[in-house]
Amino acid sequence: MKISIRTLLLAFFAILIFSYGCKKYDVADKDLLTAKTVSPLVAKAEMTSWIDRHVATSQAETQSYHLLKQNLNYEAAHVQKRKNGEDVLVIPVNDAIREKLKLNANYALKVITVKKNGKPRWSMIIAFLAGDGKTKSTLNNNSIQGIVNNERLEEDGLYKFFDLKGRLLYQVSYKDKKITSYGAVQAKDKRNGKDKVMSTNGSGTGNSTKMLLPEQEDCTEYYLVTTYYDQYGNPEYQTWEYLFTLCKDGNGGGGGGGGGGTPPEDPIDVEMTQEFSFPVAYTSFRPEDYRLPEGALSATPEGTPLTYDCKVSVTFASSTRKIHGVQAYPLVIHPANETYLHPEYGRIVRNVTPFSQSHNASYAGQKVSAYWTSIVNFRWAYLDRNSLPNTDDLDFNHSTSFIF
Known part of the structure; x- marks a missing residue:
């Protein structure tokens, strides 16, 4: 069966228009x-x-x-x-x-x-x-x-x-x-x-x-x-x-x-409480094989990147959003415990614990401010070398503010 060029062109444009119409519908329908x-x-x-x-x-x-x-x-x-x-x-x-x-x-x-x-x-x-x-x-x-x-x-x-x-x-x-x-x-x-x-x-x-x-x-x-x-x-x-x-x-x-x-x-x-989380993820680490955050120094990372989770809650009236109170929660670091495989040193176990914590939240009008300070203790050991645990402490400080 022969199909004329004119018929093919008409079919092509029909498909094109139909496809365009579907795309427009999809975009409008997303809402x-x-x-x-x-x-x-x-x-x-x-x-x-x-x-x-x-x-x-x-x-x-x-x-x-x-x-x-x-x-x-x-x-x-x-x-x-x-x-x-x-x-x-x-x-x-x-x-x-x-x-x-x-x-x-x-x-x-x-x-x-x-x-x-x-x-x-x-x-x-x-x-x-x-x-x-x-x-x-x-x-x-x-x-x-x-x-x-x-x-x-x-x-x-x-x-x-x-x-x-x-x-x-x-x-x-x-x-x-x-x-x-x-x-x-x-x-x-x-x-x-x-x-x-x-x-x-x-x-x-x-x-x-x-x-x-x-x-x-x-x-x-x-x-x-x-x-x-x-x-x-x-x-x-x-x-x-x-x-x-x-x-x-x-x-x-x-x-x-x-x-x-x-x-x-x-x-x-009616009062409601809403929580806000401000994760601080470290991407630069000391040049050792365990993952310690250290500003400008960096090394090939091993294990899972550490995330320091800072959380604050706001209690407010549901219809006026007038703030009645705010609260900062203690710093949480995850993963707090992890065993991972290093390509040169084998299995390494890492434990991260924050202590000597201080945190506070306040508000003025609709502006909420909060801060967290802590000393973070790191313990790690090379399981395949039967080594004694190593320890180190680092200071942690983070602050944030936002309009609610």
Whole structure:
């Protein structure tokens, strides 16, 4: 059977186009490897029920919850998995919510709801603005994974986190995959009648215009306190931006600040602990046949490279990332015991033990600092030569700091 050149060319281009289309699909699909679609009706029923469990303490909060329920894109809802196995329901947000939050059109908004044993546990509205501030942003699944797993984010820009009634919890900005600023909402009581103020529109939208209040009312001002960091993680300066004021009447009610219930396991009061490990791997060694770290000297390595593991934990509030405490753990060296074969001396046994240790961790705002010092004892022996053990001690020092 004869096949014309024209037919072959058409077949070739068809295969090429099909192959290109598959590659494009694969690239686009990588972001959805951890995502699973969910029925819009199921997502709507679940989210509506969850929002209804939040008790509004004012008419404004009631309206906010109602507006949110009516402006979630349930058709595009999907579920991801956290690293701890919990489900995360992700739902895009319509423009009406963005406008309520006074965010420009380039922000991407989604609501995430973390579920434990199939039941909603906590939710946040996430708003993301790309690094240049001018590009229409997209909040991809990789970024959401970073957020729910409390990891560094790969996508540069400004991330804002709101509760379901639209109140800002905190915000963080990234540049070159490093945190450049962190802002959290802080309260400031006003108990002197001359200092009592509130926003003139009473809506808590960030309008800094104020007016005096009657002296008998107790009011609390809320500010966005933002700390800016240099490329090394050192605080450079701090700004205070007035957001809104909440007031109580004599009976403890009114003004949106008089109490009210919260849903079970509300994240505001839930603390989490996250551990960070900073392995220090030595690649240069003394010119002896056992593996001792020694700065500038090097030799053909034998055995397994030593790794000095320095670990610090951070305890923080899950919804605001406010740090409550930090702890440094003792230095761990691995492999601590090893028998390996040297091409000239035969079997060698090596034991590494840190002692006289000192370690500490501290924090200031969102910056965590930690250090470790130790004397490291090395014991080694040549098993095939029946030699007595040899010993040596080396000093170890390591410090680190990072923005959480």
